[in-house]
Amino acid sequence: MVWVRGRLASTVSLSSTDIDLCQPESVDALRGVLHENDSLVIISALTPDKGKDVGTCMRNIQMGKHFSTTLEHSHCGHVVYIGSDAVYDDNANPVQETSCASPTGLHGLMHFVREQMLKHVVQQTKVPLMILRPSLLYGAGDTHNGYGPNRFLRLAKEGQPITLFGGGEEKRDHVYVKDVSRVTGLCLRHRSEGILNVATGSSVSFFDIAQIAVRLSGTDAEIKCLPRSNPITHRHFDITANLKAFPSFRYTPMEFGLSETFKHLTRVDR
Template sequence: MLIHHRSKPSIPSRVVVIGAGGFVGGAIVRQMELDNIPTVGLTRKDVDLLQPDAVDKLKDILQPTDSVVVVSAVAPAKTVTMLMDNLRMVEAVCEALASTPIHHLVYISSDAVYTDDANPVREDSPRAPTTTHGMMHAARELMLELSTQAPVVCLRPTLIYGAADPHNGYGPNRFRRQTKKGEQIQIFGEGEEQRDHVLVDDVARIAALALSHQSEGALNVVTGVSTSFKDIAEIVAKQFDGTVVSQLRPPGPRPHLVHRFFDVTNTCKAFPTFQFTPLQQGLELAKQGES
């Protein structure tokens, strides 16, 4: 459950987004602009968190009244090297925060921090990641929480989709691109695995709400509706007049979980009037954004 240090929302004096050049970071910057919030978007060109000058650069930029969003990551962190790089990146942020007070910190984490058998997943489900990617986010959450006196909120989105997605992982983004190119959508087996997918703009809207309330704690950024990959594929196929085929021999590893569901009660309590974009509508928005 989140604690709101501001029960009534107010506009942060300035938001610094570390990782503004990425898929999620870019969406958060756009949301800040929509909300007329003074924002500094830092990309790798501005501050490369793996370089020795990163700490000093951050110290020069950060002010005590800043709300800071940390979203920069080399993701997904599939290898040990990537894991360690990601930790070093946040180590630089932590070092800067250790000597620079700030107002609030938002960390964009992931639902990969949870144990695989949590069902439905809640914010108090054990943080017991089974992947290097999940371990990376779990470790970064802890590192950041320990490095600042400011309230820290960890937002844990599930599978994110949107026009600018760079990963092209199995799911809405790959399906959309396959059909756009005139290819058939290929699903593993019968595509029966159910997952929750969240539109990147909704992640940004939740981040904006957390910033305006100076929230503290952890919140899953999930819609509460899990849909099978087959159903998603069929929605996308219909949008593009494409077709779906079952692929008996998947090109990569099959998703390790059969289904994943989330309990969204804490979102209902933290942001009662927030409404997630329904999947069909979100897929349509992603299609429009990419065309």
């Protein structure tokens, strides 16, 4: 959230080392740093690379219980919750904010449950709540190394083969992580409330992303294809709500975002 920090009067970033939201005592700890006119941005979650089991899901819901309990007893000025487009059915196309929330996995389910917790609380406290649902993210600082742009760039940089499922023909809407910060900053500035998907409106195949990664790397990294075990699914977004909310905002073109990410990877490894 560097973009946000650089444009707001005062910010406090809290990691799990500062306040562990999995622990009950986090309620009092968070209340101790939250003031009446503060805006609270919630991005805390155990991501799927940390576990896709019921236990991980329940720990995430426990976090939701604790920050929701905090908000029941501490009035702040604004809440922004950064969740995930995983709350939508995998077959929803094109995805809109009005699309039915019908998560097919535990990660999406826990985000939906946490959204409902927050909605319940702010109905009582009358604090404006903005729920952001980003699509797949890429960019500097990624620690997940999941299937997609960040992994492809790392592999290509090392000249290692990039392995795709099937022919890599599945299309997804990938969002540059700095754009999520920029959208968050706009929501904070306007004290926005409601639900907004964070997506570019342009879906690109994994094969095309792999090709860009190899081209940027300047290596001879090979693109390999594994036999497909699951049906092909695409995800597209209708970003009309984005355009109406922030008419002058423009998402970073994928090739430029990948280039910036690759430059960061190169600097880090020097």
